[in-house]
Amino acid sequence: MKKIIKKKINELKLSNKYRVRRAKDSGNSHIFVYKKKEYLSFASNDYLSLANDKRIISSAKKALDKHGYSTSSSALISGYSKSHFALEEELSSFLGQEKTLLFSTGYQANLGVIKSLVNRGGYIFADNLNHASLIDGSILSRANFKRYKHKDIDNLEELLEKTKSLENKLIISDSLFSMDGDFANLKKLKSKLNKHKATMLIDEAHSLGIFGKGGSGLLVESALNNKDDIFLTGTFGKSIGTFGAFFSGKKDVVDFVMQNSRGYIYSTSLPINTVEATRKSLKIIKKEDWRREKLFSLINYFKCNIKNLNLSAINSDSQIQALMVGSSKDALFISNELMKAGIYIPAIRPPTVEEGKSRLRISLTVDHSEKDISYLLNILDKLSRNLVQ
Ligand SMILES: Cc1ncc(COP(=O)(O)O)c(C=O)c1O
Incomplete structure (x- = not known):
């Protein structure tokens, strides 16, 4: 049993599918505080920013x-x-x-x-x-x-x-x-x-x-x-x-x-x-209809602005926007680079999604601003250019 588990864990690591948890200090919605550093988060399902209401x-x-x-x-x-x-x-x-x-x-x-x-x-x-x-x-x-x-x-x-x-x-x-x-x-x-x-x-x-x-x-x-x-x-x-x-x-x-x-x-x-x-x-x-109105306006802003970039996004009219990357390795790379730029979006990899369809799952929340989205898209654009070269 021990041997099999060790082998399987090793396989997960080699294929970039080994998962880690990051114990946050605090944060819901658009903020993720980790090791005392505040990240702009696009990784929360607290879409209406109510968890801390x-x-x-x-x-x-x-x-x-x-x-x-x-x-x-x-x-x-x-x-x-x-x-x-x-x-x-x-x-x-x-x-x-x-x-x-x-x-x-x-x-x-x-x-x-x-x-x-x-x-x-x-x-x-x-x-x-x-x-x-x-x-x-x-x-x-x-x-x-x-x-x-x-x-x-x-x-x-x-x-x-x-x-x-x-x-x-x-x-x-x-x-x-x-x-x-x-x-x-x-x-x-x-x-x-x-x-x-x-x-x-x-x-x-x-x-x-x-x-x-x-x-x-x-x-x-x-x-x-x-x-x-x-x-x-x-x-x-x-x-x-x-x-x-x-x-x-x-x-x-x-x-x-x-x-x-x-x-x-x-x-x-x-x-x-x-x-x-x-x-x-x-x-x-x-x-509070204003929460939905704000979220829809952010979704619209995201969609309009991503069009101009060389990024492959799934067509979505919701608060969940998926940026397709492909390999688990590249998805992990982009996610780690985003962290260096102060943005938190974990890489979504198999088995959560199909093999070859690893991605960044970007979730928008009411507490985000257009400025937050612009910052994210700018960094993503730069990273994807580096990846292609
Ligand atoms: C579509 C869907 N159904 C069910 C669940 C599970 O809900 P819960 O987190 O309350 O167990 C999730 C959570 O990720 C989900 O995305």
């Missing part, structure tokens, strides 16, 4: 004083509180769904929900670029697992056609893809459901808070909320600026998941201070 922190503190830290149990034993109930209700109303179930993480939600909905004998059809938690949930479910080419509805149709006679079919997709920053075509996906008697699970991890009225997500924006055959998961660890996750849909489906999801049944519920922080964050998100 004083109003959210104050809600968490109040709840901490009143309820203590842990709920000390899973929700089905004694870990479910009025706060959990209130957040579930508020989320259902925000998302235009009948019922919501809180989970401790998005990863856990996806595993628990998928395995509850489809098992052996069932079929899962998943976009090739779905998040790892959706892939792992699909494998764990033991259903037949088919992956269609990224956003390729014809390819999905072909796969669905081959399973015509079967009943239990679930299509799974991110609504906003986490590494490419592009959107699923939700309306086209929906058009396949009736014909093939399928249902659909959409992961709104990266779209929630940003897209849809008041940040209510892309299903709401596409008028695909409150449907019998569409459910969604989401996480609070990104735009919401807190921690935790949820599953939402029609009442009977959510009830069913509550009865069946082992990740829900056998895990301690979210701390009440986290739930109260999330309730406060949702109130702010709904009201």
Whole structure:
């Protein structure tokens, strides 16, 4: 065992895929403080810059004083509180769904929900670029697992056609893809459901808070909320600026998941201070349209300015902008050079992305400025010229 591990670690190092963590001193959103030095960060999912919001922190503190830290149990034993109930209700109303179930993480939600909905004998059809938690949930479910080419509805149709006679079919997709920053075509996906008697699970991890009225997500924006055959998961660890996750849909489906999801049944519920922080964050998100407006203007600025440079960016209209580099070695090189210039963007490498598609994943947040973006693009331009020579 020891020998095998040593060999495998060595292989990771030789192929530039060995991962390291940097223990930050502090920082969310656009700042990353490491070894007492402040970096301009484009590596945070705190897109709306709410993780350090004083109003959210104050809600968490109040709840901490009143309820203590842990709920000390899973929700089905004694870990479910009025706060959990209130957040579930508020989320259902925000998302235009009948019922919501809180989970401790998005990863856990996806595993628990998928395995509850489809098992052996069932079929899962998943976009090739779905998040790892959706892939792992699909494998764990033991259903037949088919992956269609990224956003390729014809390819999905072909796969669905081959399973015509079967009943239990679930299509799974991110609504906003986490590494490419592009959107699923939700309306086209929906058009396949009736014909093939399928249902659909959409992961709104990266779209929630940003897209849809008041940040209510892309299903709401596409008028695909409150449907019998569409459910969604989401996480609070990104735009919401807190921690935790949820599953939402029609009442009977959510009830069913509550009865069946082992990740829900056998895990301690979210701390009440986290739930109260999330309730406060949702109130702010709904009201403060200026955050979305600022973010959209930064996205626009980024897109306009990157056009003039000799950089290969994936076409994205979201806060996630991917700069394609290719090899893990080059991606690591650029990331290290950026650090020398005071910018923090870790290299994204396989297995997170496909072999040969290593990249810099640039995430924009409300606290960035146009000046920050110009600085980044200037440095990137210089670095890419050096790399080509
Ligand atoms: C699309 C998607 N789904 C789910 C998750 C997992 O969420 P969490 O961090 O709450 O476990 C992530 C996080 O990276 C994600 O990007």
